[in-house]
Amino acid sequence: MTWTRLWLLLLSIGVLGLLLGGGLLVQDLERDESKGRAAQLALQKQAAELWLRIEANQLIEQATAIGSDRILLSSLEAHERGLAEPAVLRQSIQKRLRRLTDGQGLGLLLVTSREGTVLARVGLDEDRHGDSLAGWPLLQHGLRGYRLDDLYEQGGQLFEVVAVPLPTLQPERYAGALVLGRLLDEQLGVRLGLPVEWRRDGQPVPTAGTGRATPRGEAVRLVQRPGSVPGVALWGWPPEGPVPLRVRLARGVAAGLPAPWLLRGALVSGLLLVMGLLLAGVDRARLSRAPAPPTPSPVVPSLPVASAAEPSPPWTSEELPKLYADFVVTRVRCGESLGGLSFETFCDEVLGSQARIRSEHLCREVQFRVVVKAGRATVRATPVW
DSSP: OHHHHHHHHHHHHHHHHHHHHHHHHHHHHHHHHHHHHHHHHHHHHHHHHHHHHHHHHHHHHHHHHHHTOHHHHHHHHHHHTTOSOHHHHHHHHHHHHHHHTTTSOOOEEEEEETTSBEEEEESSSTTOOSOBOTTOHHHHHHHTTOOEEEEEEETTEEEEEEEEEEEOSSTTSEEEEEEEEEEOBSHHHHHHTSOEEEEETTEEOOOBTTTSOOOSSOOEEEEEOOSSSTTEEEEEOOOOOOOOHHHHHHHHHHHHSOHHHHHHHHHHHHHHHHHHHHHHHHTHHHHHTSOOOOOOOOOOOOOOOOOOOOOOOOOOOSHHHHHHHHHHHHHHHTTOOOTTOOHHHHHHHHHHHHHHHHHHHOOSEEEEEEEEETTEEEEEEEEEO
């Protein structure tokens, strides 16, 4: 009799616990899944900001290399001395710019005098020249010796542009400035591994490669593009991660139990609980004399002690920033955390591996590339003899 009453009591408590715990379990799992998506989105935003800075620096380096061409500078020297006719000077500059930028995907190039007058254009409005851009802040900074990037709008199109000074033989002044730009594209989405779209004030803007179908789902803003054209931001559609098995099971159980059955189950569980309590009261004295099971002593796990290493000084090589950016983007795509990762420690590990491999294999150099191994981002080294 006693075991029957205990069975009713335990059964009622178990059924009620399953009903309540099932609903709470689904809520907890959905909350955990939402937190995971938010963490993944934060990593993608960090990677987008990093790539924007890298692309701007690459465009500035490209413009600096073009602006140091001696033939282009000699044409400006001739203009400064009044030895070149405007039409011949414009054709000479256009021809040289086309040759220097062939195959580089640039859509806008212009050369100005040190007063801000346009001497030649390549790309947009090539026949237009002689107009003044002296009021453009980016050009003014370039004529003063600064190398900066900005956004430029012309004909309903948005360009990423940079301005660099064009030096002369006299170091105290500049002969003019070179403005170089390319149409906004969606290559940043290829590097991040997700579809993206440039928008201005929430509306899509025409970019290089526009024409693909818009993905389904709600887009989120990844990064705001600073510049003189306000409201320009990169939006993306983060991929939904795989739903864990326990979440699918919990949802399936919850979807298979309609609300009336849940109410009936709760009512039956309540009745069983009342009956179990009434019957258990009769044998309360007998149950109180039953020996209590021994309480196991808690086991306190030992925690590993993290050792902090002194960061190495930053490396100034040109290859390491791109390798580090690829490593960060690959970790984001693999869902790994960026906690504890810095550019200095990354350079320290890469250079240490390079020195060790050279001494072991007696190779001329070591090439590094980012690969995915067992679902994790890693840097693979290859000796070159």
